[in-house]
Amino acid sequence: MSSDSEIKFNYSLAPLSYFYGLGVRIRNKLFDAGILPSERFPVPVICVGNLAAGGTGKTPHTEYIIRLLQRRYRIAVLSRGYKRKTTGYILATPHNTSSDIGDEPYQILQKFPDITLAVDADRRRGIRNLLELPEDKRPDVILLDDGFQHRYVKPSFAIILTDYHRRFNFDKLLPMGFLREPIEAIRRTDMVIVTKCEKDLKPIEYRIMEEDMHLLAHQQVFFTRVVYSDLKPVFPKVASPRVLRDIRRNDEVLAISAIANPAPFEEEIKRYSKKVHCANFPDHHDFTKKDFKDLTEVFNTMVSSEKLIVVTEKDAARIQNNPHFPEEWKGVIYTLPISIVFHGKRENFDEILIKHIETIRRKGFTE
Template sequence: MPNLRKLLYPFSVLYKGLTDLRNIGYDYGYFEVARYDFPVIAVGNLNTGGTGKSPMIEYLVGLLIEEHKVATLSRGYKRESKGFQLIGSDDNAAKSGDEPLQFKNKYPELLVAVDADRRNGIAKLRNEQAEVILLDDAFQHRKVEAGYYILLTSYGDLYSQDLVLPAGNLRESRKGAERADVIVVTKCPPEITSVEMEKIREKLKANDKQKVFFSKIEYSNKIYGKYDIKNLNDMKQENYAIVTGIANPAPFIDHLKKAGLELPHLKFPDHHIFTENELSQLDKYEGILTTEKDFMRLKDSRLKGKLYYLPIKTEIIDNAEQFDSAIKDYVNKNEV
């Protein structure tokens, strides 16, 4: 924790107290909670920043969509639209936000919706015959009680080693992890050992009912543009650049460096909405490589002819069959 942030610790104590009171209100029934008799799975985290929620949602979609009518429900961060929106493949990020549009483009048969009011969104998706609903970034959304909670925490940035905002990066106290059915340590290095996994399990202190799994990011060796597909090595050109607008681009950049791709990196804030002036500056590059999420915001801009993204996916690297079975068992036992 940076030394300057230590000065904010008294405010963290106050913030923790407020979030603890809120959670007590929901835990003891002082606040109204919506519960459902069909499968609702929430994916989220305790830490702020990127822990790999979107790849995990896509993993769950791929796991379930062949046998069930699956829907995703997100808030639609930084979208310009209001209220409930059912997203189509031809929509833009201004209507949906970047991640929901990414889901729809990858799985056209998937029901994708955005709504800040999760109760309303769930009701509308049931009207669309959704059988399983995946709630994106909903771990702290206590007005809705999911039937199954998946808590993500990044390798090297475990929630058990962090403090509540603003001195740390936790949205609520570590005790909130007790709501999780499974905990997934994301973005692990491929060479992680069983000994290191066990040490991390000890740090997380999961309860007896919780299982801890580990996952890594798997990168494609192809890059995708609006009009064509290329090999990643094709980006090794002069006057090419990497552009990111995600919470933690470090794993993405590290992977590209290991692949021998060392290009200028233009880093923007998470979910950044690019201005015309910024697009003009980026337009001077002959080719631009970005993340799939950023591509959704930029694919219809003036950059579209020179813009490519590198797909990623989540891979469970220990007990994958056990993880898959746990999800499928929950869905099959609760599907109406």
């Protein structure tokens, strides 16, 4: 298991982390004292966030919650729409692109076209606009994507995700580490999910992780890991479906990723092919004409009789509407979908969320 001795820190940035932490603590105290206002809303608002910058798996966990709830309730997802090229409040439609609403919201909208999805950096305004929709479209439940630090909204239920390989209790504040807030901010959450766990963890390892986090009695802890599905064509009208295990050892694969941690994605592909060419870009990278030119040159050097391109779901959302996307790739480019599974107690997680929603709908939001 990871510990503070195994995580790399840039100790030369410790003074900057100190002043950053001082500013965050002052801001949090202003909210705690009511000097800065936190607004509550008359519907369940479930926040899925984290303490750390970088990928902890918010999107697949949000998708799990959507699948759990969408048959019971009208669901709305509200996101900031990180890296979008628009501003203000946008209620998404099928005509929006990832440039309009951001790659992760676009990915969710593609998978769940029947839910309501909106983006707004001002989460209060976003929720107010959602609650002003006509009655037959007004959400019963709002999922707040990555809004834990947006304290102007008081969620009715807060879920914090933490990466098994870099758990919050072993991390340090930005810029020395990855934490957006001091560790004590974990007290504001109702639930912690340790994500990206190894498949073969022993029961004692779960108990040690729980003890190390020093959570409050009411705070629930769950553990999940990522699982990969079969390949899915980015352009299903052009490309044929592919089963991941049908990739042969000598087939060449160009694996393109612009995510926080591409290693698991690349390792999964390397389980099937021994000829994987990896092209990594910064998280949320906006692919340029030159990027596609360079990648095409790599692809054209691949000499196997069977070759294909595999990208992450998030990157597929970003590149499929890119004006520089090579037309000749459409028949050979696939995504590698991911989802999450719980290490035990999945039913408990489901019951907790549904019970919370029913309580809020029946009694309203109280402290």
